[in-house]
Amino acid sequence: MDTFYLFTGDYVWYLFSGFLAGYSTYLIIHYSVHRYRSPRNFLKILWRHHSLHHYYSDEVAFSVSFPVWDWIFGTLPTRKSKELLKE
Template identity: 55%
Template sequence: MKKSTTQQKGSPPLFKNQLLEKFTHTHIAYPLLIFYGGGLGLLAYGGVMMGISVINLLVTFTLGLLLFTFVEYWAHRKVYHMIEDKPWKARFTYTFHGVHHDHPKDKSRLAMPPVVSVLIIALLFGLFRLLIGDYAYGFLAGFIAGYATYLFVHYIVHAWRPPQNVFKLLWVHHAIHHYKDNTVAFGVSSPIWDVIFGTMPRKKRT
């Protein structure tokens, strides 16, 4: 994806179909409630109704959270910033990410629509339940809590001024990716994988 030369607040329509276009916009509060609430619900159901131990839930929650940080990094670097050597790739990266780089201040396009969010939770739960059985309750809770945290940090970066707390480090990290060099700083909720794979901004490397 090419580096944007114009970064504006509003963003153009992505689809001619009004229904599809409507689904590309959502208020950040809805997915945060869905994913944080869904994570708490999974933990509560797993512990109370399924009798899963607290230790089990804590360990699997942590593993799910860690996996999300890697998925976030990998998808951002390898999918949303893939080499655009074919027209469909250019269209894909612009629709799902390039428009955000061109219009980073559009608050309505910082998260997936609620309908898509709920569908993804259901699909992931079915997949994890099939693969790891009852461990899916804690694991998916951690995974979607990681996504909600990513959304929250992402929203802070694009909607607020630099906060004077721990979030400032993440604010600066992601701002470098957007406004200085989009070939580094792919981690949003955590820079851990940027450190591991050598994609930290140059000043941070030194």
């Protein structure tokens, strides 16, 4: 019997669909950040956050679709870096 199936059981399809939905969201937002201008809605927060990673420091702001991960892993940008991006 497969080891992965031992841990997931019949929930494997729920886990797979959740992973697929999350990764699809990530890809769409990341592509949009690089392809289009900054939006004028709530997505502007995500655009600015990830732009810090590419245009200020590649050591911060790794998260594209959920900035809470940067807070959890300690890669959240400082206030100073956010101010530089606004200029």
